[in-house]
Amino acid sequence: MPQDNNWQQQVWQQPAAPQGAPAPQPQGCPPYYQPEPPKKSRGWIVALVAVLCVFGIIALGMWSCTSAVSSSFGTLGALGSTATTSDVDYLTSDAVGVIDIDGTIQYDGTTCSPEGLKAQLDVAAENKHIKAVVLRVNSGGGTATAGEEMAAYVREFSESSGKPVVVSSASMNASAAYEISSQADFIYTAKTTAIGAIGTALQVTDLSGLLDKLGISIENVTSSDSKDSSYGTRPLTEEERAYYQNMVNQINETFIQTVAEGRDMTVEEVRALATGLTFTGMEAVENGLADEIGTREDAVAKAAELANTTAYKTVKLDNPSSSLSDLLDLMSESRLSADDLAQALKELENDGSLAR
Template identity: 90%
Template sequence: MPQDNNWQQQVWQQPAAPQGAPAPQPQGCPPYYQPEPPKKSRGWIVALVAVLCVFGIIALGMWSCTSAVSSSFGTLGALGSTATTSDVDYLTSDAVGVIDIDGTIQYDGTTCSPEGLKAQLDVAAENKHIKAVVLRVNSGGGTATAGEEMAAYVREFSESSGKPVVVSSASMNASAAYEISSQADYIFTAKTTAIGAIGTAMQITDLSGLMEKLGISVDNVTSSDSKDSSYGTRPLTEEERAYYQDQVDQINETFIQTVAEGRGMTEDEVRTLATGLTFTGMEAVENGLADEIGTKEDAVAKAAELAGVERYATTDLGPAGDGLSSLLDLMSARGASADDIALALKELEDDGSIAH
């Protein structure tokens, strides 16, 4: 035991090794002695936690920015639905307004409808800088009544405002769309435009044969024998067919009269052309349904000529733009810098037009 105590005393009292020299190893260690294992470094855990925290902060920042931008965009979109700012509001010199009639003639509120077209014609009539209007037509027709109303609005605009209307025909200008176009002061068409198709059609589908094969029976309880004639559950009677044919003929006659009045032709001349088929643009110029082969730019130039202006700008007439994209597009078109756009957005925010 004394020998063991002396050994422990020697170990714990051994002088420290000089700096840079290897530490001395104890000699004669007893069997029960085990050197303490070196402590493992936990620095990598700290580094991992730090990296995760950084990514968390970045993700949170991105989410916050996205939320703020989405909120601003949504507010601006809602604002756009009632905004009236457009290129027309910035006109300071003579201009030709262009209205697109692109699609089916119907009641949908666009410029392919009576309400939408009239709204833009009213804008052109009230703006002192707009001297003429070009209708850019690309439509195969649609509802007869909508076409009749729109034709009347074009005629009334030209007569009341004194501003000429010129049509630029795209790939198709047919049926109700042509009825509208016929009221313009001048009609341009491409050589390959399908134009005309003066005619009226009513479609009634008879599904009774198919329903019988499928074992489907339909009982229509009506107040009169012909009330269900257009339901498609039975064939038309001869009297009903004659009745509908008379309606079609009446509607078509108004179509012919409208075209004759607009084009300065006799009803018989138009009736001869009212085959229900389209003509090429070249044929339309020859038979009087169009005036000249030309492009949209030719139509704009002709409109300015008829209005008596030499220097002019062109402006699109359509529903007010929606939200931030329209505002940015408009300012970019005007050559506004990034600082100008930022200032405009700041002013809208100060006015309470933009909420966060």
Template identity: 75%
Template structure:
């Protein structure tokens, strides 16, 4: 007991404070209790946060999967089954590349243009995993020159790479679109497809009568008499009409010869079919403009067969999207392998697009 405690006991007549653990007088073995010391609160577990994040990620992947599934193609070949991925740069197995020609054949940079189609064909030519091409065609034609160029690109691709090209015709495969299709190794069509329409047209509109009714007078100052022949402000002369007709005939003859070469038909045989009208898919198979009635899946299977592939995947060849979008598409695919995902992430990391 300290001196201070003794002094307090003497002044206030208070007993000394009991020491914890000391025996209680007359308590028959009882002891003073130890003072209560509050225990530190247990640390809260943060496992629920990890679990919550995991659940959110699962729902995000499921949502991405539902969106991406709309663009996933799954084909079942006659020689084996095929799975689908997206992103030709990340292919790890043999594949059939699918290029869509959906719209007007023109110079717009899409796959319906010479520059757009050639870009995708060049990618397929340089990629060792892409063994064959399917052109999914749904077009009523367009610019004659664009069709001529695209036909040449398809023919050059097949001859230089040895990779087969198969056409799958949708609702319409006509005019310039058919000229392009004729250079493929095999053409599928639906029974109701409007296919063919081998022909060339030029339109010159004469609005001079309307201008006269409206009181509009137009003077064309030209360097030659026929320079304003296509302006629509006057009727064509007989000489001009004959000139344009000869031009159309010449361009159409090129069309006929291109189809004949591509389809392995005689020029006269094709010329007899060059009425400018379309045929049904049934008639096209009978007259030689198509090979078989079938679906896009049939076309993919045929392309794989011509390329001697028993197991393959399909990949869309189209203008490239972002790397992150491609990676999400791969992750959402139900049959994508871990190797494909690892390769995709390494590719992105090497490009400096993915940071830790």
């Protein structure tokens, strides 16, 4: 016992170990208990995973919603089947491609522009399953040069691909829009469609009288006398008016010749109809500017008939600007309310496009 007490006194009287050095352990005895250092918090990892999951669920929900709505884009084919394919790359059977030309003919990259229309015609030409194309036209015209180019693309597509093109006229198919339509193999129109308006116009506004009343004086420094003729700060001279009239006549003559070629009419027959005014669909069928009264579905069926196919789907050919991207743009607007989003989804379901 004295020895044991002496040993205990030696242990308890040992000086403290230097900081950072392990405390000495008595030989033959189990090591003293030392608590484990506290674990570092992993809360930020959990939070990050939760945020990523939320974004993933939102993205999946929007994709599922858009996929479901896009199934309404298909229209009935000859056998009554509905095409739910929105991407021509997934076509596995015969189809009729529908291209909407809805709006002003201009250079805006949509299917109302030369670039946009040609892009979709190229898709139709390269896809072996697309046997024909329907142009659904609802336009009052626009830029003369854009209409000229688009008419040439329609003619080239029909000639090079051998696939028929049929036009379905909506409420209006006029001016440059009709120039494009005239190159199709067949033109349908409604009875009340405003169609035709073969003609060319150039507008110069003279604001000089108003400027004088307002006491505004404008001086144009130009390199030639007629450089400012279209600025609207002075009246046209007789020479300038004659110059512009000659330009309009030249452009209009190319319009007449394009229609005559596309409709298999003489230049004189078309010129007699080139009053600049539209005709009703009924009058257009009588004077040769259209072939039959019919609907969009009639046009699709006619296109399939000309392509010698009886079992087919319809697929919409449109620019890569998808309805999903439009929907995301709308959702990114801070002022967008739940009612606005619901209305956008309703419009998307109805016609595949979003209105702003």
